[in-house]
Amino acid sequence: MEQSEKKPERVSIVLHSGDMDKVYSALIIGNGALAMGMEASIYFTFWGLQRLQKGGLEKGPLSKMHMLGLGKWMIKRRMKKANVASLERLLRDFKELGGRIIACEMTMEIMGFTRHDLREDLIDSYGAVGTYIREARESAITLFI
Amino acid sequence: MADIKVDTTKGECPLDEAKIKVDCRGETCPVPLVEVRKALRKASPGDVVEVVGTHPASKKEIPMAVEALGLTLLSVEGPDDDWTICIRR
Numbered sequence: 407m408e409q410s411e412k413k414p415e416r417v418s419i420v421l422h423s424g425d426m427d428k429v430y431s432a433l434i435i436g437n438g439a440l441a442m443g444m445e446a447s448i449y450f451t452f453w454g455l456q457r458l459q460k461g462g463l464e465k466g467p468l469s470k471m472h473m474l475g476l477g478k479w480m481i482k483r484r485m486k487k488a489n490v491a492s493l494e495r496l497l498r499d500f501k502e503l504g505g506r507i508i509a510c511e512m513t514m515e516i517m518g519f520t521r522h523d524l525r526e527d528l529i530d531s532y533g534a535v536g537t538y539i540r541e542a543r544e545s546a547i548t549l550f551i
Numbered sequence: 552m553a554d555i556k557v558d559t560t561k562g563e564c565p566l567d568e569a570k571i572k573v574d575c576r577g578e579t580c581p582v583p584l585v586e587v588r589k590a591l592r593k594a595s596p597g598d599v600v601e602v603v604g605t606h607p608a609s610k611k612e613i614p615m616a617v618e619a620l621g622l623t624l625l626s627v628e629g630p631d632d633d634w635t636i637c638i639r640r
Contacts, residue, residue, distance in 0.1 A: 432597045437581045440567035443620040491582050503592070 411473035413431035416445040420538060423551055424453030425469035426478060426493070432551045444546070448500070451510035454551075455517065456526045458509060463493050492522040499529065506530040508537055514550045556582070569601035569637060570594070576605045576633075583609035584616055587638070591620065593638040599625065607631040613638075 408525040417439040421432045432448055450458050457463050473476040491499075501507070509529045514520070521532070531537065542548040558624060573590045574582040583604045610631055617624045617638050625637035626628045 434581050437585050441581065442586035442616045463604075489577055489579055491578075496581075499582075503585065503588055 407513070414443055414445050416447070416541070416544055417464065417547040417549070418538070418545040419446070419448045419548070420550045421450050421454035421457075422446050422452050424466045424471065426464070426466040427481075428551050429454070429457055429463075429466055429493055430490075430496070431551045432549075433493060433500055435549065436505050437496055438498050438501065439547070440500065440505050443508075445504070447506040447508060447541050449508045449533075449541070451513050455510055455519070455524075456492075456515045458507070458529065459519065460525055463497065475506065501528060508533050508541075510534065530542050537544040567611075569599045570572060571600045573600060573602040573603060575609070576603055578604065578608050580608060582606075584612060587616065589614055590638055590639065591622065596640055598640050600638045600640065602636045604636075605632050610634045610636070 417436065419432050419436060421429065424427070425532060429523060432454075436446045436448055436452050455504075457466055467475075468478045511531050511532050512523075513533055514532075522527075555573055566635055571590050571594055573586050575586050578586070582600070584607050587600070592603070604610070604613075609629065613636050614624050614627060623639040625639055626635070628635045
């Protein structure tokens with residue numbers, strides 16, 4: 407029987423930055439992809455992986471005009487006024503809709519993180535570049551943030 | 552990409568039929584899309600999901616998601632900042 411059940415298309419994102427605004431971008435795109443019926447994965451590496459430390463999600467600076475935290479404070483205030491969802495909520499939604507989170511093992515080594523330091527409950531797998539390439543070669547969209 | 556055309560003159564969303572209601576009034580990108588997707592995942596085939604919201608871009612984008620998911624858009628009603636969308640899973 408020739409039944410070619412179409413596999414959902416995939417988005418694979420590398421989150422290299424730990425900046426708050428860029429973490430937002432990754433999670434918003436990831437959630438958007440899942441909401442529109444795609445598969446999605448986010449590969450947290452380097453500064454991005456710091457955001458997966460316990461208590462680290464909201465700790466990122468602004469990528470521009472951080473101004474020792476003043477810029478971030480102002481942006482956060484405006485985001486609250488516009489009722490923008492928190493990173494925590496977006497991360498939970500991402501997981502609930504089936505998004506996958508991959509943690510970079512080399513970054514863990516460099517930064518001295520053990521799995522216990524990270525939010526293990528959210529991480530689907532631990533990997534290196536091969537894991538990302540395997541994801542990306544089967545993806546319709548891949549982004550480096 | 553061509554706009555998705557919906558006949559909004561057909562009358563009201565079948566309110567009684569809507570089993571699942573999603574209220575994302577006041578929410579902004581990407582929450583309305585995400586909440587609709589969550590509701591559709593919980594719905595059974597044939598169920599009607601009714602969504603109300605106030606985020607203008609979502610009024611256009613929820614129909615795009617419905618099309619991408621291969622589901623049926625029943626109606627899109629109301630102004631851009633106070634709309635109701637009905638979807639059949």
